[in-house]
Amino acid sequence: MEMTALFLSRLQFAFTISFHIIFPAFTVGLAAWLTFLEALSLWTGRPLYRRLFDFWLKIFAVAFGLGVVTGIVMAFQFGTNWSELSLRTGPIQGPLLGYESFTAFALEASFFGVMMFGRSRVPRWLYLFACAMVTLGTSLSSFWIMVNNSWMQWPVGYEIDASGTFVPTDWWAIVFSPVAWVRFPHMILAAYLTTSFCVAATGAWYLIDRRLRVEGVAMVRLGLGMAAILVPVQLFFGHLTGDYVHDKQPAKFAAIEGRWNNEKPASEILIALPDEAAEKNRYEISIPYLGSIIGSMSLTAEEVGLKSFPVDERPPVLIPFFAFRIMVGCGLLMLALAWYGTWLGFEGKLPDRRWLNWCVFLSFPLGFIATLTGWFTAEVGRQPWAVYGVLRTADAVTPSLTVEQVAISFIAFGVIYTSIAVAGIVYLYRMLRAGPEETVHEIGEGANPKRPLAVPGGSPGTPRDFTE
Structure with a gap:
């Protein structure tokens, strides 16, 4: 394939957004998980939920910071690599991204500090409220991004003036597009499922290691229990998303299906x-x-098959075709694990099924893989259009851009992102490996007083009393 400024710009954007989306896919669900834990702690008074909250709050803080840092580059690329897209669609995309700042970022900035440092300084109901507001902020951020992207997938509520600029004529149609209100729940559920399996996998890790049994059982049961409910809902919204693709983007649908002839x-x-x-x-x-x-x-x-469309209006086939099947396969694996694991949890057999704990532990990438392949399906399948049907990607790139300029920025981003990834992953691994703080446990659900647990500074399996 010929190395052009357009190709490298597309590859650079794909790289940076794929790297960035890993963190929102985790933190959007993790904010909701923390709110859920705080509500359980307030409702039941069990120390277990407070320990889990304090542990996952530290993970959330690091992952949230990594998401912010990796997301900053997105805005720069609209100016450096995609100036024509910004110039022509700015009257629509600019306000939508501005609404994200006015709503999502404002909520996160207002309540994140309370969530991190205010537990001992505010009433417990107010602390729970702050957690809920951070959750709402992360969800609103996803909402405005999905509204913006959905408008590019199926543009509505606009007209094109004499200069070729897209001018909004109906903000209600843009914001409340039926495409956006199908894709937004699909994305939010993907984030929740990603977090659910990360939580369950972490708990399974501790059970395999024969330590932190109470916390491990709680994380596996709660994580798989949430997934058991959410996966069928996600499959339903996935079907609705497929319906919109079938009706609004028939060439993409044909590529996903691998159908050449009618x-x-x-x-x-x-x-x-x-x-x-x-x-x-x-x-x-x-x-x-x-x-x-x-x-x-x-x-x-x-x-309809792909041969019904001109060659220059067909998307690439290989990536949407295989990415879609990988996404669906991940969803079905998550459904099987969640339902079977939840059933064993009700039977009280979950902690001792070592093979299942290994399966749950190894399932932690499934949510990330499904999210990434879903985005690959949506974005590559939209080609050759930046704004579907009205603005080609080749016409959206910065005209004066050279191969050398994009190559330099691509290499710089690659080095910076790799450094962030290595540092962030190592730090998160160490925190996850350490687990919740070792405190005196309660005898609770899933507890086994005869099962050896780890003690601070000891090795896995060192006996310890299991009392309040």
Whole structure:
């Protein structure tokens, strides 16, 4: 592939946003998890929930800071690499990103300090309120980003003036676009599921290590329990998102399906190797009729293929095709683990199923992988459009940009982001490895007084009393 300023700019943006999205995907759900723990602590009075809160609050602070730092670059790139996009869509995208500052950032800035340092300085109800406001702030940040991105996926409520600038004509249509209100819950649920499996995996790690048994059981049960409820809801919103793609972005839908020719009725391709040069699939395995059922809820509907679109208006096929299947596969794995683990939790058998704890521990990347592949499907599938159907990506890049300029900035971002990643991951690993502070435990749910626990400074398995 020819190295052009456009290609490198797209690759640089893909790299930086993929790196950045890892942290919001974790912290948006983690803020809600902390609010949930604080509410449980206030309601039940159990020290366990306070210990878990204090532990995860430290993780949240570090991950939140990493997310802020890695997100700053996003705004710069709109000016340096995508000035035409900024110039032409600024009257719409500018206010939407401004609303994020006025609402989300304002809430986070107002209450984050209370959440971090105010527990001993404010009433407990006010502290819980501060946690809830930080959760609302992180959710609002996601909302405005999704409104902005959804407008680029399906532009509404605008007109183009004589200079080629997109001018808003109906803010209600833009903000309350049905596409945004399907994609926003889909993204929020992805964040909650990512956090749920990170929490459960951390608890499983402690159970495998035979230490922090009470905290470990609580994290596994609560994490998998939340996931057991949220995964089916996420699958429902995923289906709604697929419906909008089917109706509004038929070329993307055909690429996701790997469908080259119009079919009536259409089969559903489970797996294949799309060959874009030959315009066909190799090693295809498909199920008859299922494609029409999924696409149109009909046994006889005709589904459009990629050959119905001009070559220069087709998205790349390989990335959306495989990314979508990886995302769905992660979702089904999470569903199986969450339901089976929750059932074992109700049976009281969860702590002693070592093989399942290993499965839960190894599941921690699933939410991140599903989130990233979902974004790859949405963004690569939108090509060749920056604003779907009206502004090509090639026309959105900064005209005077050179290959050398983008290469230098790309290398600089790569070095900086790699340094941040190494430092952040090592620090988070050490905190997760240490676990919640070793305090005298209560005999509670999942406790086993006969099971050896670790003591401060001791090795896993060192016996200790298990009393209040």
